[in-house]
Amino acid sequence: MSIRGEDMRSVALATLMALGGMFGFSSEVSPYDSAATKELMHSNVAAVDAVTKGVEAGDWIGVANGFLQFAQNAQKAMQSAPPKGDPQEWARLWEDVLFAAYRGVGAAGEKDAVKAKAALDQIIADRNAGHPKFKG
Numbered sequence: 001m002s003i004r005g006e007d008m009r010s011v012a013l014a015t016l017m018a019l020g021g022m023f024g025f026s027s028e029v030s031p032y033d034s035a036a037t038k039e040l041m042h043s044n045v046a047a048v049d050a051v052t053k054g055v056e057a058g059d060w061i062g063v064a065n066g067f068l069q070f071a072q073n074a075q076k077a078m079q080s081a082p083p084k085g086d087p088q089e090w091a092r093l094w095e096d097v098l099f100a101a102y103r104g105v106g107a108a109g110e111k112d113a114v115k116a117k118a119a120l121d122q123i124i125a126d127r128n129a130g131h132p133k134f135k136g
């Protein structure tokens with residue numbers, strides 16, 4: 001029994017779509033939503049506060065939750081188009097925020113204030129790089 005080229009292509013496409021569904025990646029980018037982005041940014045402000053206060057107090061659950069909030073926000077932002085500017089740079093910066101947030105969760109797990117602060121500093125650096133390019 002042989003499989004025709006066309007069938008092979010649809011099998012490959014279906015597999016790719018199934019994998020995309022499983023791992024949460026997709027080429028779908030939603031249009032920019034300013035109100036939703038502002039809400040997300042207010043959540044980022046709260047996350048900076050939660051991580052900073054958590055590190056000061058040795059509240060590692062609070063630190064982990066702050067970083068998880070960053071991770072959730074970054075994943076949402078990555079799925080949106082930027083309001084202006086280079087979409088690849090937008091995606092790159094949010095991916096950087098996302099992986100810094102994962103390092104932050106790891107740092108909370110190790111109760112390591114130095115690593116937690118380094119992860120937060122990276123997220124702040126991404127904000128400082130992103131705002132002049134995409135905000136206002």
Ligand code: HEM
Nearest residue numbers: 034037038041044045093123124126127130131134135136
């Ligand atoms: C620690 C991380 C961040 C914090 C605390 C933060 C904070 C804020 C705040 C307070 C605003 C104003 C919201 C308002 O007008 O009500 C804002 C807006 C905005 N930020 Fe961020 N930000 C962060 C990271 C980023 C990053 C990484 C990017 C882009 C790569 C970004 C892009 C934007 C954009 C596009 C707006 C304008 C929203 C709009 O008015 O439509 N931000 N951010």
